[in-house]
Amino acid sequence: MTVEVLLGDEAVALGAIHAGISGAFSYPGTPATEIFEYVERQARAGLEVYARWSPNEKVAYEEALGMSWTGKRAIVSMKHVGLNVAADAFVNSALTGVGGGLVVVVADDPGMHSSQNEQDTRALAAFAQVPCLEPRDQQEAYAMMAEGLDLSERLDVPVVVRIVTRLAHSRAPVQVRETPRAPNPLRPAGAMSKWTLLPAIARQRYHRLVELTPELQRWSATRSGNELTLRGRRLGVLAAGLASNYLTENLTPDHDLSILHVGSYPPPVEKIRALTTHVDRLLVLEEGYPHLEDHLLGLLGPRPGLEVLGRRSGHVPRTGELTPDLVRAALAEEPWPALHEALTDLPGRPPMLCQGCPHIDLYQTLNLAMADYPGSQVFSDIGCYTLGALPPLLAIHSCVCMGASIGMALGAAEAGASPVVAVIGDSTFAHAGIPALLSAAKADVPLTLIIVDNDYVAMTGGQQTMLTGERLDRLVLGLGVPEAHFRVITPLKKNQEDNLRVLREEIAHPGLSVVVSRRVCIQKKAPAA
Amino acid sequence: MELNIILAGVGGQGILTIAQVLDQAAGQLGLHFKQAEVHGMAQRGGAVQSHLRIASGPVSSDLVPRGRADLILSVEPLEALRYLHYLSPAGAVVSSDNPHVNIPDYPAEPTLFARFEQLARLVLVDARALARRAGSARAENVVMIGAAAPDLGLPVELLESLVVAMFARKGEKVVEANRNALRFGLAAGLTFRAARQAGLPLAPARRLTNLLDPEGLQAETRAHWVTLLAGPRGALVADLLATRQAPLAGQAAAALPAQLDAAPEAELAGLLAG
Numbered sequence: 001m002t003v004e005v006l007l008g009d010e011a012v013a014l015g016a017i018h019a020g021i022s023g024a025f026s027y028p029g030t031p032a033t034e035i036f037e038y039v040e041r042q043a044r045a046g047l048e049v050y051a052r053w054s055p056n057e058k059v060a061y062e063e064a065l066g067m068s069w070t071g072k073r074a075i076v077s078m079k080h081v082g083l084n085v086a087a088d089a090f091v092n093s094a095l096t097g098v099g100g101g102l103v104v105v106v107a108d109d110p111g112m113h114s115s116q117n118e119q120d121t122r123a124l125a126a127f128a129q130v131p132c133l134e135p136r137d138q139q140e141a142y143a144m145m146a147e148g149l150d151l152s153e154r155l156d157v158p159v160v161v162r163i164v165t166r167l168a169h170s171r172a173p174v175q176v177r178e179t180p181r182a183p184n185p186l187r188p189a190g191a192m193s194k195w196t197l198l199p200a201i202a203r204q205r206y207h208r209l210v211e212l213t214p215e216l217q218r219w220s221a222t223r224s225g226n227e228l229t230l231r232g233r234r235l236g237v238l239a240a241g242l243a244s245n246y247l248t249e250n251l252t253p254d255h256d257l258s259i260l261h262v263g264s265y266p267p268p269v270e271k272i273r274a275l276t277t278h279v280d281r282l283l284v285l286e287e288g289y290p291h292l293e294d295h296l297l298g299l300l301g302p303r304p305g306l307e308v309l310g311r312r313s314g315h316v317p318r319t320g321e322l323t324p325d326l327v328r329a330a331l332a333e334e335p336w337p338a339l340h341e342a343l344t345d346l347p348g349r350p351p352m353l354c355q356g357c358p359h360i361d362l363y364q365t366l367n368l369a370m371a372d373y374p375g376s377q378v379f380s381d382i383g384c385y386t387l388g389a390l391p392p393l394l395a396i397h398s399c400v401c402m403g404a405s406i407g408m409a410l411g412a413a414e415a416g417a418s419p420v421v422a423v424i425g426d427s428t429f430a431h432a433g434i435p436a437l438l439s440a441a442k443a444d445v446p447l448t449l450i451i452v453d454n455d456y457v458a459m460t461g462g463q464q465t466m467l468t469g470e471r472l473d474r475l476v477l478g479l480g481v482p483e484a485h486f487r488v489i490t491p492l493k494k495n496q497e498d499n500l501r502v503l504r505e506e507i508a509h510p511g512l513s514v515v516v517s518r519r520v521c522i523q524k525k526a527p528a529a
Numbered sequence: 530m531e532l533n534i535i536l537a538g539v540g541g542q543g544i545l546t547i548a549q550v551l552d553q554a555a556g557q558l559g560l561h562f563k564q565a566e567v568h569g570m571a572q573r574g575g576a577v578q579s580h581l582r583i584a585s586g587p588v589s590s591d592l593v594p595r596g597r598a599d600l601i602l603s604v605e606p607l608e609a610l611r612y613l614h615y616l617s618p619a620g621a622v623v624s625s626d627n628p629h630v631n632i633p634d635y636p637a638e639p640t641l642f643a644r645f646e647q648l649a650r651l652v653l654v655d656a657r658a659l660a661r662r663a664g665s666a667r668a669e670n671v672v673m674i675g676a677a678a679p680d681l682g683l684p685v686e687l688l689e690s691l692v693v694a695m696f697a698r699k700g701e702k703v704v705e706a707n708r709n710a711l712r713f714g715l716a717a718g719l720t721f722r723a724a725r726q727a728g729l730p731l732a733p734a735r736r737l738t739n740l741l742d743p744e745g746l747q748a749e750t751r752a753h754w755v756t757l758l759a760g761p762r763g764a765l766v767a768d769l770l771a772t773r774q775a776p777l778a779g780q781a782a783a784a785l786p787a788q789l790d791a792a793p794e795a796e797l798a799g800l801l802a803g
Binding site: 245246459 | 539540548552553556561562563564565566567568573574575576588589590591592594595596597607608610611613614615616617618619620631632634635636644648
């Protein structure tokens, strides 16, 4: 065995490589970004694996599914909200099934360290009726990639591996195998009907998926990773994923708790039954939604003779990330003595735009232009430029999901709001903004779209963008944006007067206009050779 | 053994480099460790922290529980205070004393440093000055590794070899600057500890730490200065040091405590001018 020090994300990536993947697909998103980046680095170093960023998670998923169709193994990784974007492909691929093993790794962000929600991917895996693995540490993250890819091939379904921020971005030594599994040979599935979800075929395939449920339950029930330890009857603990580590942290060797660790879904029902019949009270510890807890409670609440403690009962906060301290409180243990109380009067230090950032120049100019229209809203999007919502700039007023700025601005313009301005980055535009701009060009309502083209995906640590410069300009014009109202500015202090005039003219224009605000991100590094 | 560390600072100050060095040290010693860090949005000039847990047995939680940190190691003083509730009753704080002011409501320095006065196990060093003295303004993080070394319980030689290896591909000049940074941080940290152990208040302890040149600083020289400042003339000498800009360096620094102890009071100012 070799030992490597790996982030949880990197353990996932290396686990997949050692399990014989031929391709990795992704769109950057914290906390999942480093999964793909690890594979990409290995590919650059000569490993035979395809690794190139996709413009969004849906395309990434489809590429992975297409590679699977050829008989080869593939992974696709994304942050939790990315699976919403890929959901159409994801849910339907449960019906088609796979060729080579297909694992979708989704990094959830409980506590919303870098996200707009804390949705729980276990719920989406259940929604698609596919199996889900949840590692509790870097070693399991590594091992579960092989387990997931094997399972995917054996049961002919995509498999979800769900991780969370604290595992994704935590480093530890991992024992890795010396000899990687060889990639699968190229063996395209051909024009077989399972891939063609016409209603008649889809009905058969859906029936097959539903029939698979008992098999999935058997798999989950017999996995060795879901360990059941029956001790005292006072309190049982059902702990999933990372929650088990926080539980262990709080245990002494002679504890009297009965414990079931859950690392796979559908949950191991017989083991849960064994635990619940052994104890009178059950504490459920899980990152994210009260997923297992709600399954236990069902519609009708706790059954007589079993009290269920968790996020619903208030023993664990309903929202937010778990910590060893929250788990300690849920166990009704005294906190560890601390030297000091938390200082509550310290000023926060939120993230901010870098000094010299082109977004600052653009927003300062935009604020001047918008001062002509008090009370107006500027719709915006996801990226570093979202920080323009914070003081001192206070330049934008929305951030919902990738690409939403344009669609929302369009809806507002269609309702008669005026003026309507939207700000989107080059990568977010490529991700999900293009169809919305096509729609805006067709509608030709009064709307000014500002595309901040910094030639970089900066917020996620610096990835190459797919659509920038002249190609971006040609695409925008190709969508039907009138040339007379397509302007390009360079956001620099010395250009402020000219830029302000351009913005004023286009905001006043009673139709669609697009202003590209173009200056390279000051963090941009030269692409690696 | 178990060593729980909260690493703190502001995005861009090199917290993750500190983490990497300590991870490698733990790995080389055959210890278990987990190190949780912050990526993404928070790295843009915001507060950044990393939880590092090193132990002889398996580590469970990736996060340090509250009350269980043995050490808060911070490259910025306000950020050190942010995690005080993680500190165990016997825990130590080792921090740079250079405020990184990028927020409008940053506390005034007297308010800020008053918060440190009650901490029994504390080290404050001027990481910025020490990094420059070492030859690289970017080496503040490595200065802090040196300053914290006695509280880490990891061999200094091992830390130094890992720092050298980490910067090896950047050339000998960068390697030398970082090696110096580690040594200067260690020397300055030892001065601060000695001053506090002798019962000096925060202000004279910081003053001595920041004036005593770490280059070639002898243990006896440090001890003589601390004894002098803790003695009957201590308050007077500390006041005079407050106006001094030039470092106390070399032979002169070694000889001064005895001279200051022996000279008539009226001559002290003259001896300390510079």
